[in-house]
Amino acid sequence: MEFVKHLLKFIATALILFISLASCSNDGDDSSAGQDSQSCLADSDLNRFELTDESKRLARGETIDLVVYDAFLAPEGAFERFKDETGITVNILTTSDTGTMVSQAVLTSGDPVGDVMFGIDNTFLCRALNNDVFMPYRSSTWSELSNELKLDPIGRVTPVDYGDICLNFWKDAFSDAPTSIQDLTSSSFSAQFVTQNPETSAPGMGFLLSTIAVFGDDWEDFWKELRSNNVAIRSGWSEAYYEDFYSKDRNIVTSYATSPVAEYIFADPPVETPPTAIIADSCFRSIEFTGILRGTDSPAASAMLVDFLTSVYFQEMIPETNFVLPANVNADLPEVFLRFLEEVPNAVSISPDVIDANRNIWTERWTELVLR
The missing domain is CATH 3.40.190.10 (Periplasmic binding protein-like II)
Incomplete structure (x- = not known):
């Protein structure tokens, strides 16, 4: 029922997306002066989520929704392995392109259609951060991720890949x-x-x-x-x-x-x-990020998914499925990438x-x- 609830909310959001996009277009010029004085990457008043062993245990059996853009290809068997390891089921909620995905997330900030977003990039990052779309969280893999890709030091978004x-x-x-x-x-x-x-x-x-x-x-x-x-x-x-x-x-x-x-x-x-x-x-x-959507009912399960998406296991799968490069410096590239x-x-x-x-x-x- 949770998935159905989120899906209905997602459809309702899409119906008013045109109004939102028009508003975003008008906001572009007005934001320029504000951006000069306050970076979207500056400190945030949002509380950072801390994942504990107890919250991990309580998250077993939960089902969460991963919001992705339409070109994302899930590596075969990856989310089945995540369920085997954590007891958490991941539903893939596919939107349209990245811009539409972010605009919908802005509209529902604090009451999201899903739990985790995958695929927001550096060209849309500030639109989401300025609207408090994400909950800050430092993944367990944070130290393994390339420093050049960690644009948000607070951890509202975590780099997954680049290209x-x-x-x-x-x-x-x-x-x-x-x-x-x-x-x-x-x-x-x-x-x-x-x-x-x-x-x-x-x-x-x-x-x-x-x-x-x-x-x-x-x-x-x-x-x-x-x-x-x-x-x-x-x-x-x-x-x-x-x-x-x-x-x-x-x-x-x-x-x-x-x-x-x-x-x-x-x-x-x-x-x-x-x-x-x-x-x-x-x-x-181009840098792509993942992040916990603020207002999720499953913050612990969502944090565990962020950890998984940036793990060496998942990171070594994405080059040959999505033709992007891993953010985790410990992940090895496939041999064909090293050659060509x-x-x-x-x-x-x-x-x-x-x-x-x-x-x-x-x-x-x-x-x-x-x-x-």
Whole structure:
């Protein structure tokens, strides 16, 4: 019955989501001044949850809901193992994209539709933290997680994985392959590039942020040049990758640093090396987090799930199921990743505060430059 209750609440939330999104759009400009004086990553008045042996014992037999975005793939057998170890059943509650998932969580902050969220990233982080979506909790694995990924020192969210959004290209498509993001404006690559709308796609947003980080105040000029060079825009990653890029109508696409590894794994017939490569200076670092939703009726069970999601066992499963990299420094990468994953030593990033304050301004300006 608890799951049904949460599901009904989830559906009701979705019905008013349009109103919420409109409100968020209006709030974008107003938040800018506040972000300058108070970071969303600053200290919080919320009480941190402490997991005890007694609370673990009492949590046995509980059922909790894990809220995820629609692209999440649960590693086979993972949550069955969690139940065997803890006695806790995990239901997967799938939403739409990350932005919709976060907006719904904001609407129900303190009375959540689920118990734990998986997949909020650094581009939406401040929206959730500013609305007290999460309960602070320091996981038992906290010391094992990469310090660079622990953006919230309080522990309202815990890093689970990271990856880089990068330009990908077919190696055999060019005698002189692109080596820099700036190359996309060259006439040599006219009508070769397809990317995604940042208002409807996480990779599209990542690439927009990359251009802002790389070019600074000149980012608008870069996009004007891309438009003159016949860039193609699609609503989502699947359309851009499988329709334009896979057909080789376009030979450069916004995707992920792990995409060449996936191309190698799933190649039919098999290949000796990945047929695609990345342009390293185009990469934007994306970090995904998990967190206990404030107001859950099962804080102990939820904390145990956070511990599990960041454990070496689970962390070593996610590269080959979700093609992301583990946050736990003790987790080993699969051999195929060690062989073929291209290093991105200087992936760019932008503070979550800055993204939150400027997201609507940037996307509206991008729309004016590229689509109108």
